[in-house]
Amino acid sequence: MLKKYSKILIANRGEIACRIIKTAHKMGISCVCVYSDADEHSLHVKLADEAVHIGQSPACTSYLDIDKICQAAADTKAQAVHPGYGFLSENQHFPLALEKFGIDFIGPRTEAIKAMANKITAKEVAVKSGVSVVPGYTGAVLNIAHAEEIAQQIGFPIMIKAAAGGGGKGMRIVRSIKEVAQAFNSATNEAMKNFKDGSLFIEKYVELPRHIEVQILGDKFGNIVCLGERECSIQRHNQKVIEESPSPFVTEEIRQKMYEQCISLAKQVNYFSAGTVEFIMDKDKQFYFLEMNTRLQVEHPVTELVTGIDIVEEMIRVSCGEKLRFNQEDIRLNGWAIESRIYAEDPAKNFFPASGRIKYYNMPKESSNVRIDDGVFAGAEVSMFYDPMIAKIITYGKDRMAAINCMQQALSESYVGGITNNIEFLESIFHQPAFIAAKLHTGFISEFYSNGFHSDILTEESIQIFIFISLYIYLSNEYRNWVLCKEIDDSFSVFVDKNEYNIRAKYDGVTLLVIYNHNEYLIQGRWNVSYKLLQVIINNHALNVKMSINKNMYLLGYAGMKAQCFVYYPSIANLSKFMLESKEDKSMLYVEAPISGMLVKLCVDQGEKIEIGQPLCIIEAMKMENIIHAETKGTIKTIAMKEGESIRSGDLLIELE
Incomplete structure (x- = not known):
């Protein structure tokens, strides 16, 4: 008789814990979540049927503590544990520990995890299985x-x-x-x-490879199926940012060869549950085994959208002893799906992770073409102790271009305020001609964003949009301030990044009429997220613009481009040209911490002469080591921090002479 779980424990947090809860509840299964001090008020705790505190904020004292999680599962009478991804998901000792309590592990057998967890032994198994290796x-x-x-x-x-x-x-x-x-x-x-x-x-190291991976599912009866491949080549720091399925580079012939090798590898270790076999592929379409992840992947939603298969549900069914409900011939890749990972990080500063509280949070509405997997809300904290991913946006279309267009729209509707994030950077990528043309490789970000991302160069279209939006904001405020609220009809000077444009505009409190290049434009708008996101219709064309206001300056963002904008009456504009500009201190004598974390190593000494690019120190943040390099020549005058000290973003680290 087959098992049927009535309660499972999720040994994870954040977005993936929330995602597992959705499927478990759909299956009628109650969920227990665990949480650390930092996650006491997190979304996965609110969504769970039960929640158990397991320790302090550092992962080693909570989410990586096998004994505490096993005890929590036993105390709540959970019949199985789903590990999600990361943390204990590929720890070979975890299933064995659960087994002592009579609790199932929703994942592969210990022997398979052990064989694949170590990249050296995994490569040896791959060779034995006839899989191509680097x-x-x-x-x-x-x-x-x-x-x-x-x-x-x-x-x-x-x-x-x-x-x-x-x-x-x-x-x-x-x-x-x-x-x-x-x-x-x-x-x-x-x-x-x-x-x-x-x-x-x-x-x-294979130069400019593509990163291609194949999703597999297996049951306990030796049945293995492949659910198509995913293109995961858009990466920074060897970590994926954008994934899609299928890959625009993989032909049906290559796909079948990959399937053959994946199945051979899986059978070699008697694999069951969900897993991913990762390859790198060179420009000649030769592919080589990279690793096998014996767990659910972050990017699994794109596979779910193109196959119609809920991978989490299948993992639970397989764990209960069910046979797969489909074979390889049943698997069809329909349409195209793309995923964007929204991170709390600074693309302008080598993608250093950020932490702090989310003040504003707006994601597009879910539909048949848009899926949101997240684990946060307005007011939630992005902790320095864990991975800085905020959410995942997944879009679907009948083909790749349709999925890209849908993603462009979804990202334009997304706003996260209060914490530095990569949304504008993602918008830039999805408008990048090389990405649209599918000219992808793992060095894509290094090639097109070698100095990080600050803003894309303004186009004529974006300048026009920024002019219209600046006028709309300015005149809607002016209209509210006029006692008689009469129609405003006048000439204005609009500055977009110091370039002046003389515009005629009329505003009646609802609609803005602008005369630009001898053409008429009608603009209507609707505010969202406390005036941080403006949804506008310009001559029946809808778009979204992000903004922040600092006195009379509007910082506007659209499709990866941004500009500082001002609106004046012509007489005021003429006078503004005679005002002295404030000069910023361009001194580079102070090295400040770009991120919060722990100073784990100082690479220089007081009095030492340094060169541009020389490592100064290493800051550990969110389980990653970040090397801080010198941006100027100089001599170390003072070192303000000591190794082992916790630091906050903006703290003084080093002063130069």
Whole structure:
């Protein structure tokens, strides 16, 4: 007789915990969530049927504590535990610990996790299964000297990788011998903090590859199916930002070859439940095994949209002992799906993670073409202790261009205020011609955003939009301030990033009429999210503009472009030209912390002369090590912080002479 769960515990937090709850509730299953001090008021706790406190905020004292989670599951009489992704999801000891309590693990068998969790043994299994692998040194790297020896044998560039790694952590690209030591130490430290295993291995780095992965599902009767591939090439810091399914680069012939290798690998380790086999693919469409993730992936929703299969539901059914309800011939890839990950991070500062409280939060409405997976709300805290992902937007269309258009619209409707985030950066990518043309590779962001993302160059269309929006904001305020509220009809000077445009406009309290380049434009607007998002219709064309107001200056954003805008009456505009500009202090003598976290290492000493680009210190934030580099030459005058100290964004780290 098949099992049927009535209660499960979710050993995770945030977005993925909320996503699992949705499917479990749909199946009539009650959910227990666990939470740390930092997550006491989080969304997954509110959505759960029961919640158990398991410790302090650091993951090692809460979400990584196997004993506490097992005890919570036993105390609440949960029949099974779903690990989500990250944390304990690929820890081979977790299922064994649950087994002692008679509790099921919703995931693969321990032996499969063990075989694939270590990248060295996984590669050995792949070779045995007939899977194509990247050339490299598959043994454990002993020390820096050993790493340098291997690197010279393989030839640069190389990739130093954590044997127990995943999620882009514990990985470093190395292009010269002088970079090996720093990369080895950073990768080791990250691996220890994230996986409690600092062992590393080295592979040849394939330049400008595509990152392609195949979703698999298996049951306990030896049945394995592949649910199509995902294109995951848009990455920063070796971590994915945008994913799509299917891949625009994979042909049906290549897809079937990938399927064959994935099934062979899965059968080699008697795999069941959900899993992902990851490949890199070169420009000649040769693909090589990268790793196998024995868990649910962050990007699983794109596969769900193109196949119509709820992967979380299938994981639960398989765990209960059910056979797969479909075979390979039943799997059809219909349409196209794309996912954008919204992170609390600063694209202008090397994507450093951010933390803090979300003041405003607006996501597009869900529909048959838009799906939102999130775990936050206005007022929620993005903690420095965990991954900084805020939400995922997934869009669907009949083809790739339809899915892209839908994503452009969805991102334009998205606003997160109070914390630095990457929404404008994502908008920029989805308007980038190379992305639209599917010219993708893992170095895409480095190629097109080598200095980080600040703002795209203004187009004629965006200048026109910013002129109209500036006038709309200014005149709607003017209209409210006029006692008689009579119609405003006059000439105005609009400045867009210091470029002046003389415009004739008429406003009646509802509609703005603008004369621009001898053409008439009718503008109507609707505010959202406390006047941070303006939805406008310009001559029957709807669009969304993000904005913030500082006195009489409007900072407007649209499709990855932004500008500072001012509106004056012509007489005032003429006088403003004679006003002295305030001069900002351009001094670079002070090095401030760009992120909150812990100062784990100082790379310089007082009195030392430094060069541009030289590492100054390493700050650990959200389980990632971030190297702070010198932006100018100089001599270290004072060092304001000590190793091991907690720091906040903006704290003084180093003063230069």
